[in-house]
Amino acid sequence: MNKLDDKLQQLYQQSKTEHPMPEQLKQQLLELKPQPKTLSWKSLWPAMQGLAACVALIWLAQQLWWQPQYYQIVLQSDATYHQVQLHSLAKNSSLTDQTAYQQRYQQYQQARQQLDQSNSLIGQLRFSGQEWQIEVCEQLLVKIDQQLALELQQDKPWRAGQWVELKTGQQGQILAIISGQQPLQCRG
Amino acid sequence: MLLSWLIRRDTAPEPDPMSLMQSYIQTDNPAYLALLIHRYGDDLYHFLLKQTDPALAADLSQQSWLKVMEQKQQFAGHSSFKTWLFAIGRHLLLDEYRKQQRWLYEVNDDLAAEDSSPEQVLEQQQKELQLQQLLLLLPLLQREALLLQLEGFSLQQIAQITVTEPETVKSRLRYARQALAKQLGGHDE
16 A cells, blocks of 8 residues: 555545544434335336236236137027028037037138128118027028127127128128118018 | 344444344344444445535435335345445435536546646645545545545445446546645655
């Protein structure tokens, strides 16, 4: 250590001895207590982000879980109509012919991309209290289950009494339901 | 009681500051903190006092220890407790400087104190050089580096406290020494 360092160290130690922390300050420090933390948006922000992420994950998991995999058409007998069809989307693994239903669903998804090649029927919408139905000239009644109805009316909500055009694929699946006009007459 | 037991330095070896802090973190017992205040309170206060006035030094000391209490969980033990404490104190001091606009961070590190005309100051004090007067001749960054070294911190620790590279600290210390050597009559080197 050279003379400068010695001199500086000597001055420094002298200064420290001459200027200790005031006794009053020392007492204040010993009695110091941290202020109680107040909740602020800033402090809650990470928790809120975490919560939002959890909600998003739960929603995503739910969406994936409920993602329909089968398109099912059940024909029902009815005295009033020539034919009654119940269209539904399901994930039910107990279906007897899963492969066929699954293929139909895949075809349904693919066919929805090519609506111009679809068949078309004009009908009137009504709501039974449990499901949406489309009556086509008193000959055909198409019942649509809740899940499929939700998927089909993503763009525009339906209203009962509305005339619609029913776009169907080669397998008879409903590809889309769009606004239509009342037909001049029904064929017999 | 714990405090009285802990501060009986004549009969027991001094507790390691790191374990004191760890104990304080784990138990939240103010007696551990009190011991740290006893040990480092004067050092921190003096470091702050050499760079500001007594009232602000006292205020910043208080704020620093308050931060130790509030942010104790953030003490990771990567540095010594004293290094951490001084880093807190230094940060608060710079905040205060910024508030008062007393100092701009754009201070050129390479500026030695050659332009400070210290001769007149020294003559006025009839060559009774005091540390404070010598330190006032130095730019702030050189002054704090020198103070920290005189306080016993290593280059690495000074770099941690001042959030800079050890090489930069070395350079600041060199300029500070050159300036002071000149004022002390060329006794150095």
